[in-house]
Amino acid sequence: MTVWDRPEPRNAPVPLDREQIIAAAIALADEGGLEAVSLRKVAARLNAGPMRLYGYISTKDELFDLMVDEVHAEILPAEQPGDWREALRVLAHRTRQAALRHVWLADLLGGRPTLGPNGMAVTEAKLAALDGLADIDTTLRAAETVSSYLIGAIRREIANLRAERATGLSKREWQRASGPHLTKMLATGRFPTLTKVVHHSRETNAEESFATGLDWVLDAVAAKLTPPSA
Amino acid sequence: MTVWDRPEPRNAPVPLDREQIIAAAIALADEGGLEAVSLRKVAARLNAGPMRLYGYISTKDELFDLMVDEVHAEILPAEQPGDWREALRVLAHRTRQAALRHVWLADLLGGRPTLGPNGMAVTEAKLAALDGLADIDTTLRAAETVSSYLIGAIRREIANLRAERATGLSKREWQRASGPHLTKMLATGRFPTLTKVVHHSRETNAEESFATGLDWVLDAVAAKLTPPSA
DNA sequence: TCTCATGGCGAGACACTGTATCGCCGCCGT
DNA sequence: ACGGCGGCGATACAGTGTCTCGCCATGAGA
Known part of the structure; x- marks a missing residue:
């Protein structure tokens, strides 16, 4: 495996906090309605894996409350x-x-x-x-x-x-x-x-x-x- | 394959109409809330396959409207x-x-x-x-x-x-x-x-x-x- | 500077979801 | 008795929320 096909150590390792998650979720919802908000898509928009969100949020309903x-x-x-x-x-x-x-x-x-x-x-x-x-x-x-x-x-x-x-x-x-x-x-x-x-x-x-x-x-x-x- | 392991020709071939589908969906919702209503579960309650419902209903939201x-x-x-x-x-x-x-x-x-x-x-x-x-x-x-x-x-x-x-x-x-x-x-x-x-x-x-x-x-x-x- | 432990992170898995496609099989007309 | 038709459901697909687990990068300690 060369350097080129090795994935970047981290994709833009944004520190990531609740505010950003909420903002991303709101942006998604504004564009495509509530049903367009999925944890995977929110995470993707922040260059993160889905499970990363669970460090800041414990359930999807909680995310809605925050929004x-x-x-x-x-x-x-x-x-x-x-x-x-x-x-x-x-x-x-x-x-x-x-x-x-x-x-x-x-x-x-x-x-x-x-x-x-x-x-x-x-x-x-x-x-x-x-x-x-x-x-x-x-x-x-x-x-x-x-x-x-x-x-x-x-x-x-x-x-x-x-x-x-x-x-x-x-x-x-x-x-x-x-x-x-x-x-x-x-x-x-x-x-x-x-x-x-x-x-x-x-x-x-x-x-x-x-x-x-x-x-x-x-x-x-x-x-x-x-x-x-x- | 013997008679015994052959599935019954039809599981209680209830004629099945809209009313029954709606009633089943409402029963499910009364018991477990809206999120407990899935087309599969509604169909199961009527001894039918999920796709059977699409003869009477064209989308899940439509089922909600009917409920x-x-x-x-x-x-x-x-x-x-x-x-x-x-x-x-x-x-x-x-x-x-x-x-x-x-x-x-x-x-x-x-x-x-x-x-x-x-x-x-x-x-x-x-x-x-x-x-x-x-x-x-x-x-x-x-x-x-x-x-x-x-x-x-x-x-x-x-x-x-x-x-x-x-x-x-x-x-x-x-x-x-x-x-x-x-x-x-x-x-x-x-x-x-x-x-x-x-x-x-x-x-x-x-x-x-x-x-x-x-x-x-x-x-x-x-x-x-x-x-x-x- | 080298090594080791720690812990955050994500890949993968799981049990589901709504819906499209398609081929089987039982029934009805002939 | 046979043939064709059509309704039905198995299967498939792309997704979902959430859990588990093992990797690896980073920090501390020697």
Whole structure:
């Protein structure tokens, strides 16, 4: 065996730490979705063998948790508005934007408790915005209600976005032209209200829908924070 | 080769239709979660080879869609209350109960548009409950907002439930005893509000939390359906 | 400077996965 | 009784997450 066919002693012996692993995994997910993330591919991107990762990570789910936490760092704004409502609104919109940048986030959001440092910082920010405006239980319920709406709305939006992308058409076009199944379903007459809505509703802008629903939920929260009797 | 070692001409030649496949898949998922559902195992449960399923199903994701739609059949109540608010409340609670019966539903809810007949029937029911109480766009927005809360709240609840089950303790116990990570995190002092909430909030009942948040959202919807000016 | 022990690393193995291909075999029509 | 057809499953393939184990490069000690 000559020097030439002997493998290099190490392929770019990058020191390799968690951050790099997470970054590589996120890059992979951004490009090809969550299912494109395999430990082998993440390792390959770092010029390492698959088993090397297990020094920094103990399971694939743990890697997903770390990815989610990393994105939560993007979500937390530099500075928070003093107004609780504005603070929650900003947090919500930043979460949505992060999900649009990293569509795979929708698959993970709400799937596990967020115990990472950044995720907890976001939770803290939500609670802090509401702190002192009502008793603790109401504060907690308010934060949870807003978060629930957030998770559901983002998931729905991304799900629709993917469906549209799959057919490559706008929503309106999609349901009319490329959705023969839906058309047939509606034609059965078993869904009169749905049919009416589909045909007569305005062309919807996703961001506007999100913002409107969010405002409604915030209205509801506001009503509970400042009880009408007080 | 004798008769004895020759395989039976067919292992219980069950005619096999979609319903059975879906039922088998749901049973598997109920027992071992979504990841316990593999085409091989589903087929085995029906005394069939894996490839047999492809006559009724074209991909695994499609099977998941069918499972979700099947559960939506459990969700639709026999009869709907006339009161829109009560109708939506019943629908929401039935969805939650279905998710508690089939925890894997939380992983799928909101992940793809619901285009199955039962899923669409549920959507129809939601819209029908709100029909005529406002213009079409408001109706749609209301239904979507409630659905978003529903998806997020269920996902969060199931995520927590799984985390608790993993440690085998009650929520309170969990965060106090078995969550050394969390304890350490809170001890850093970077999450003052969260810490306060964790220590001072009431022991929470999941169903009550869900119901309360739902009521808030329904309040918000009610306010939009009957504008204060009218 | 030479040697030895240590431990990080990766090759390989294992038990699976979803899905495509293809040839057998039982059944139905003639 | 025979022939052709078609549904079915064995087999194959490219992948997956994770475990085990032995190599080899690096450090310490003589």
